[in-house]
Amino acid sequence: MVSKRIIACLDVRDGKLAKSVKFVNTKDIGDPVPVARDYYEGGIDELVFYDITASSDNRDIMLDVVSKVAAEIFIPFSVGGGLRSVEDCRRVLLAGAEKVNVNSAAVQRPELIAEASRAFGAQCVVLSMDVRAVPVTPDIPSGYEIVIHGGRTPMGIDALHWAERGERLGAGEIVVNSIDADGTKAGYAIELTRAIADTVGIPVIASGGGGRPEHLYQVLTEGHADAALVASILHYGEYTIGELKRHLHEQGVKVRMRW
Amino acid sequence: MEPPGSIRDGEASHRQRGCCDVIRIVDYEAGNLTSVRRALDHLDIRCRIVSSGEALVAGLSGSADRIIFPGVGHAGAAMRRLRERALDEALVEAFQRGTPILGICLGAQIVLTASEEGDTPCLDLIRGHCPRFELIDPGLKVPHMGWNEVEVVRPHPVLRDLREGDAFYFVHSYYPLPRQTTDIFATCEYGAPFPAVIGRDNLVATQFHPEKSGRVGLSLLRRFAEWDGVV
Numbered sequence: 001m002v003s004k005r006i007i008a009c010l011d012v013r014d015g016k017l018a019k020s021v022k023f024v025n026t027k028d029i030g031d032p033v034p035v036a037r038d039y040y041e042g043g044i045d046e047l048v049f050y051d052i053t054a055s056s057d058n059r060d061i062m063l064d065v066v067s068k069v070a071a072e073i074f075i076p077f078s079v080g081g082g083l084r085s086v087e088d089c090r091r092v093l094l095a096g097a098e099k100v101n102v103n104s105a106a107v108q109r110p111e112l113i114a115e116a117s118r119a120f121g122a123q124c125v126v127l128s129m130d131v132r133a134v135p136v137t138p139d140i141p142s143g144y145e146i147v148i149h150g151g152r153t154p155m156g157i158d159a160l161h162w163a164e165r166g167e168r169l170g171a172g173e174i175v176v177n178s179i180d181a182d183g184t185k186a187g188y189a190i191e192l193t194r195a196i197a198d199t200v201g202i203p204v205i206a207s208g209g210g211g212r213p214e215h216l217y218q219v220l221t222e223g224h225a226d227a228a229l230v231a232s233i234l235h236y237g238e239y240t241i242g243e244l245k246r247h248l249h250e251q252g253v254k255v256r257m258r259w
Numbered sequence: 260m261e262p263p264g265s266i267r268d269g270e271a272s273h274r275q276r277g278c279c280d281v282i283r284i285v286d287y288e289a290g291n292l293t294s295v296r297r298a299l300d301h302l303d304i305r306c307r308i309v310s311s312g313e314a315l316v317a318g319l320s321g322s323a324d325r326i327i328f329p330g331v332g333h334a335g336a337a338m339r340r341l342r343e344r345a346l347d348e349a350l351v352e353a354f355q356r357g358t359p360i361l362g363i364c365l366g367a368q369i370v371l372t373a374s375e376e377g378d379t380p381c382l383d384l385i386r387g388h389c390p391r392f393e394l395i396d397p398g399l400k401v402p403h404m405g406w407n408e409v410e411v412v413r414p415h416p417v418l419r420d421l422r423e424g425d426a427f428y429f430v431h432s433y434y435p436l437p438r439q440t441t442d443i444f445a446t447c448e449y450g451a452p453f454p455a456v457i458g459r460d461n462l463v464a465t466q467f468h469p470e471k472s473g474r475v476g477l478s479l480l481r482r483f484a485e486w487d488g489v490v
Contacts, residue, residue: 001407001448001449002403002404002405002406002407002429002449003405003406003407003408003426005405005406040473045405045406070294070297071297071300071301072301074297074298074301074470074471074472074473074474074476074477075428075471075472075473076428076471094293096293096294096297098294098471121331121332122402123331123402123404123430172402172404173404201400201401202400203400203404203405226400226405227405256406256426257424258422258424258425258426258475259473259474259475
């Protein structure tokens with residue numbers, strides 16, 4: 001059977017890591033490339049780079065990062081943040097990314113998903129959605145609402161409907177990022193993840209809240225997720241990829257144990 | 260046989276044997292061409308991109324040269340582009356001359372007689388066809404995407420570094436199904452077992468992406484670069 005994946009997420013601003021990463025050599029502080037290489041050698045299954053660069057003038061720096069990563073690591077990785085057009089996506093893919101991550105721009109203009117899927121294939125298009133739990137209303141029957149701008153702007157769209165629509169438009173995978181769980185390290189949003197995983201026929205990646213190996217176990221089993229995104233617990237050296245995988249393996253979850 | 264896994268990235272062996280000649284990568288606008296090239300660059304294996312049938316077979320020798328035939332996308336569109344560039348006939352010719360050929364992903368499907376994707380007649384280097392996964396189990400998520408273990412069922416020089424439990428990266432909705440089981444060298448399991456590596460004579464083809472499968476994938480590419488086309 002196909003393995004459950006652990007995906008490391010790296011936030012990049014102006015070509016540098018936005019969060020400190022503990023175990024990197026002093027001289028490399030802030031450079032995403034050696035961190036990506038360390039994770040690759042440490043057994044990560046996939047990487048995602050979110051470009052959080054504020055100024056559009058500095059966006060090309062990200063392409064440089066992407067091509068450097070592509071020359072050194074030989075596992076799939078995706079790039080997200082600020083991709084608004086097929087042309088934006090094309091540049092990232094040509095620089096060496098395997099997949100593109102679209103989020104706010106797709107909420108504002110859903111055709112972006114269809115356009116990118118037609119141009120590059122569904123396997124290249126990851127729909128990332130930020131979700132917040134809200135009271136159930138006729139517009140939000142699931143009680144999960146799509147938000148953008150890091151959670152500041154509620155969009156009045158039901159997350160389950162958006163996931164279904166994203167799949168229909170041609171997304172090949174969905175990242176479900178719980179704004180409520182994000183940063184808490186108290187565990188992934190299990191019910192939300194399961195609701196979406198049971199709604200769509202494409203792989204679902206859980207994001208937000210992973211703080212301990214048990215959290216990954218929970219979301220990959222009870223949460224029906226195909227993959228779990230991790231950030232701080234790796235970046236701050238709290239756990240190694242090997243430790244996370246050993247835990248899952250010992251609990252009977254199929255993960256890639258040799259790399 | 261060397262002990263399996265003795266040379267993982269195979270760089271020492273590369274220098275000792277003084278291989279390789281240039282690998283020709285078939286360019287028909289298949290998505291993963293540049294990632295294949297990057298992996299070969301990383302391994303210091305020289306390669307060049309060829310975009311026409313003429314360039315593919317020009318000066319091509321039996322066993323000194325190598326061809327990688329990558330591919331991502333739709334079988335019908337791929338066959339059309341191969342024909343437009345006369346690459347279809349050139350691939351058949353290269354196969355008949357004995358040049359070692361490595362097909363990857365879609366390149367492992369369109370070497371068969373036909374694909375059920377768009378009901379496409381293919382190169383017919385190996386007899387067989389490509390069914391879609393749903394036919395096995397309607398509950399499976401398609402495409403089959405991610406890391407999955409590959410089990411060698413017949414020894415092949417290109418697979419000699421593989422050890423039990425080695426996983427490779429897959430992304431596909433159809434899979435190659437040769438008519439003869441002797442053309443299957445490794446299998447994988449998704450709902451049911453399916454062929455992951457097929458081959459015949461000087462042609463070997465992987466449904467997974469060695470260029471995206473970390474060290475085990477790089478090691479396979481290295482072994483291909485050393486392979487003389489004899490099984």
